[in-house]
Amino acid sequence: MPLNFRDTSIAFKAQSTRSLQRSKWIFFILSKSSLVRIGKGLTMVAFSLRIPINYLILKTVFKQFCGGQTVSDSKNVISKNWKYHVASILDYSVEGQIDELGFDQTQKSIIETIDLAKNNSGVPLAVFKVTGLVKASLLEKVSSGMNLTKDDLASWEKGLERIDEILAHAYSLDVPIMIDAEESWIQSAVDDIARKGMELYNKKDVIVYNTIQCYKIGQLSLLKKNIDQSIKADYLYGVKLVRGAYMEKENSRSKKMGYRSPIQPSKYDTDKEFNECIKYVLKIIGSPAKKKGIGLIVGTHNEESTILAAKTLKNLGWENNEAPVWFAQLYGMSDNISFNLANNGYKTAKYLPFGPIKEVIPYLFRRAEENTSVEGQTGRELSLINQELLRRQEKKI
Numbered sequence: 001m002p003l004n005f006r007d008t009s010i011a012f013k014a015q016s017t018r019s020l021q022r023s024k025w026i027f028f029i030l031s032k033s034s035l036v037r038i039g040k041g042l043t044m045v046a047f048s049l050r051i052p053i054n055y056l057i058l059k060t061v062f063k064q065f066c067g068g069q070t071v072s073d074s075k076n077v078i079s080k081n082w083k084y085h086v087a088s089i090l091d092y093s094v095e096g097q098i099d100e101l102g103f104d105q106t107q108k109s110i111i112e113t114i115d116l117a118k119n120n121s122g123v124p125l126a127v128f129k130v131t132g133l134v135k136a137s138l139l140e141k142v143s144s145g146m147n148l149t150k151d152d153l154a155s156w157e158k159g160l161e162r163i164d165e166i167l168a169h170a171y172s173l174d175v176p177i178m179i180d181a182e183e184s185w186i187q188s189a190v191d192d193i194a195r196k197g198m199e200l201y202n203k204k205d206v207i208v209y210n211t212i213q214c215y216k217i218g219q220l221s222l223l224k225k226n227i228d229q230s231i232k233a234d235y236l237y238g239v240k241l242v243r244g245a246y247m248e249k250e251n252s253r254s255k256k257m258g259y260r261s262p263i264q265p266s267k268y269d270t271d272k273e274f275n276e277c278i279k280y281v282l283k284i285i286g287s288p289a290k291k292k293g294i295g296l297i298v299g300t301h302n303e304e305s306t307i308l309a310a311k312t313l314k315n316l317g318w319e320n321n322e323a324p325v326w327f328a329q330l331y332g333m334s335d336n337i338s339f340n341l342a343n344n345g346y347k348t349a350k351y352l353p354f355g356p357i358k359e360v361i362p363y364l365f366r367r368a369e370e371n372t373s374v375e376g377q378t379g380r381e382l383s384l385i386n387q388e389l390l391r392r393q394e395k396k397i
């Protein structure tokens with residue numbers, strides 16, 4: 001059956017009409033940048049005046065984009081999606097931790113997600129951000145080769161220890177784990193951590209996955225270099241390919257500090273790099289007869305790139321449900337891609353953010369701003385939701 005991302009009866013199978021109506025209003029607001037700005041302002045004011053708005057947030061944007069406040073809270077969404085073979089990747093979305101206590105709490109939550117993945121077939125992978133475990137300022141110092149003070153060194157060692165405990169735990173339970181990519185000025189430290197993790201834990205299976213952001217110039221060459229390095233050093237390479245989430249921040253920092261932006265000159269160039277990277281990894285993965293060597297996760301809401309990956313796999317001789325590739329989208333978005341992929345047998349998962357409501361707010365703002373700025377995405381969501389609501393009305397579902 002060919003992939004049809006317009007089949008809304010499959011796309012929204014897991015959603016009641018009431019929840020679709022809620023999504024419709026949320027995406028309508030997200031389509032208006034002025035409303036997003038006002039909403040953000042009002043939320044900040046309400047929090048600073050201690051006006052209790054948690055319930056309102058919980059029932060609206062939080063419900064749209066998050067699984068729950070804890071791992072256990074998120075189990076409902078996990079099973080709701082898994083009923084239709086869409087898996088979940090629990091993402092502890094508390095951003096901007098700055099003290100050791102916060103880092104320890106993050107580590108605890110990530111370990112909990114690994115334990116859940118071990119025991120729940122609807123959770124095949126785990127994920128974390130290095131900035132949840134080490135200060136971003138320290139990652140920046142390490143990335144730029146600056147000397148570390150004695151205190152810096154102590155918190156660096158502690159951060160590396162936290163990360164190694166997470167990776168060792170994932171390895172001991174055989175749960176693959178992805179390391180998210182972040183801003184370019186901290187990424188070389190993150191890449192080093194990921195490479196060392198792969199060297200240690202990717203001997204037999206791909207446990208550790210790093211992320212490549214194709215909106216940066218030169219990522220295909222980097223990918224080739226990484227793969228060559230893994231072959232020489234005899235470990236298995238795991239990669240999540242994404243376009244990249246920090247474009248505005250990257251561009252404005254480079255402008256302010258007077259260096260050349262690392263971002264591709266246009267969306268066309270990003271798309272080209274992303275698709276070339278997919279083709280390259282799939283070429284290395286090769287046909288089903290070849291020995292498994294690389295793990296790939298395609299993290300995108302882009303329909304063309306998804307179809308390109310699916311077609312390439314077919315041309316290589318893979319059955320949909322046997323292909324050694326995960327497709328992943330964010331929870332609350334692009335159900336037309338996720339549920340139709342899963343319905344065709346592809347391994348498909350949703351990043352499912354969770355965390356205490358107040359601390360997940362920065363993540364929700366990022367999601368809102370991204371939806372507002374990614375041209376066409378919100379419009380696509382809205383028109384598909386409307387199409388499905390109309391279909392249900394006509395069929396009296």
Ligand SMILES: Cc1cc2nc3c(=O)[nH]c(=O)nc-3n(C[C@H](O)[C@H](O)[C@H](O)COP(=O)(O)OP(=O)(O)OC[C@H]3O[C@@H](n4cnc5c(N)ncnc54)[C@H](O)[C@@H]3O)c2cc1C
Pocket residue numbers: 179180181182211213215242243244245246247263264265266267268270298299300301302328329330351374377
């Ligand atoms: C499962 C999953 C995991 C993710 N993990 C990460 C991660 O670890 N790190 C991370 O940074 N992001 C991550 N993202 C977010 C991702 O990088 C994108 O921001 C988001 O998915 C939008 O890109 P797209 O491929 O879905 O689709 P599209 O809507 O086709 O592409 C939008 C993207 O194209 C790029 N772009 C847009 N305009 C231009 C321009 N003028 N010039 C150059 N490039 C442009 C930007 O990257 C923008 O986000 C993840 C996304 C998913 C679905």
